[in-house]
Amino acid sequence: MIPEFIRASIFALGLTATAGMAEEPFIIVQSTTSTQNSGLLDYILPGFEAETGIDVRVVAVGTGQAIRNAINGDGDVLLVHSKPAEEQFVTDGWGVERFDVMYNDFVLVGPKSDPAKVKVDADIVAALAAVASSQAPFVSRGDDSGTHKAEMRHWEAVGVDPTEASGTWYREAGAGMGASLNVASGMGAYILTDRATWLSFGNRGDLEILVEGDPRLFNQYGVTLVNPEKHPGVRAAAGQRFIDWLIGPDGQAGIESYELDGQQMFFPNAN
Template sequence: MLRRRLLVLPLLLAAGGLPAGPAGAQTRAITVASTTSTEQSGLFGHILPIFRRETGIDVRVVAVGTGQALAIGAKGDADALLVHDRAGEDAFVAAGHGLDRRDVMANDFVVVGPAADPAGLRGLRDAGEALARIARARAPFASRGDDSGTHRTEQRLWKGAGIDARAALGPAYRELGQGMGPTLNAAAAMDAYTLADRATWASFRNRQGLEILVQGDPALFNPYGAILVNPAKGAHIRAADARTWHAWLTSERGRDAIASHRVGGEPLFVPAGTMPSQ
C-alpha cells in the first residue's frame, strides 16, 4: 500500500520513544497528511506528545504541500488532514473524499524581502500593491511553486493584482517546488522577496538580510482546517482513532496545546474561535 512507501515523519511522542506494551500488542497509530508549515514551525513536535499522552494514539505526519496532502487523502493514503486552502478543502469534501471539515487555527502570511527593499514595499499593508511594485521593479521573487496552501494564496494574490508573475518578472520569478523553509533559504541567498506563513518565518533562523516588509492585509489571513478522510476509502482507514484526533484537535485541550506553542514568546497559531475569520 502507498501509505507504507510514503516518506513519513514518525514522531515518537513520549520521551525516550514509545512505551512498551504487552507482547503482541499493536500500537495505535494514525497517519495525518499536513503541510510543511505545521511541521517546520515545530507545531507537531509540540502538540503530538500531549495528544499521545492523553489518548495513547501515535500520529505519523506526512508533511507536504496542501495540494499534495489533499491528493494523498483522496487516494485513501492518510486517515486525516490538517491543511490550509479553504477552497481546496471544500472541494475535497464535496467530492466525497473527506468528512466533517473543521476550523482548527489561523495565523497570517507576510511578505518578506531584503532589507535594501528595491521595490519599496516597507510599511505597506496592501499585498496587491506590494506585488505590483515587485513586478514594476522586476525584483527577484522566490515562489514555492509546489501547489501548497502558501503557493495557492500567492497565485490568488498575483491574479487579484492583475499580474502574470512569470510574464512580468521573467527569470526573476523563481518557482522552486520546495517547502517553506527551503524557499526562505533560497530567498535569503537570492536577496529575493517571498510570501511566507508567519509561523515558519518565526521559526526560521537563516534570515540573513530578510525582514518582514508587508503585513496586516486581510487577504493575508491564513486559516487551517482539519478533515477526516472518508472511511469508504477502505478498511485500512483508521476511522475511530482518526475521529479521536479530530475531536481532540478542536477541543479545549487541543486549543490550549496549539496556543501554548510559542517561539520567543510569540504564539505561532491562534486556535479557531479566538481569531475572527476574514
C-alpha cells in the same frame, strides 16, 4: 495433566495476545510543512499520544500534495491550510467533514534595501504590483502548497501572471517553505511566507518582514477525516478521536500556549 489440544489452544491464545499487545494503534496525518517546521506538532502531539495511546505519524508536505495523498488513501486525517481546496475535498466525497482549527497570517518578506519599495502600507496586492513593475527578484514555492495557492490568488488580484516571467525575476523553487526561504535569502529576493515558519527560520540573511497586517493575508487551517467509505482502510475511529481532541479544549489550549521567542505562533479558533 493438561490435554494436548487445550495446551495448543492456550499457546495460540498467547500468541494472539502478544501480537495484539505489540501492535500499537496509530494514525497518519497528512499535513503541511508549516505545522511541522514551526515546531507546533512536536509541541502538542505528545499530549494527545499520552492521553490516548494513539501514535500520530505526520507526513509534512505542501497542502496540494497532502490533499492528493489523502485522495489516494495514504492517510487518515488531513490538516492543511487552503479552505477552498479543503471544502472541495469534502464536496467531492473524499473527506467526511471539515473543521476550523487555528489561524495565523502570511507576511511578505524581502531585502532590507526594499528595491521595489513595497514597505509603504499593509497592502499585499499593491506590494506585488510593485515587485512585478520593478522586476525585483521574487521566489515562489511553486509547489501547489497552501502558501503557493494564496500567493497566486494575490497575483490574480494584481492582474499579473508571474509564471510568464519564470526563470527571470520570478523564480519557482518547487520546494517547502524552509527551503524556499533559503533560496530567497541567498538571492536577496521577496517571498510570501507563513509567519510561523518565518519566526522559526534561522537563515534570514538580509531579509525582513516588509508587508503584514493586510486582512487578505489571513491564514486559516482546517482538519478533515478522510472518508472511510472511499478508503475502507482509514482508521476512522482513531482519526476522529484525534480531530475531537484537536478542536476540543486540550488541543486548542495546546495550540494557544505554543510560543517561540515569546511570540504566539498560531491562534486557535475551532469554536
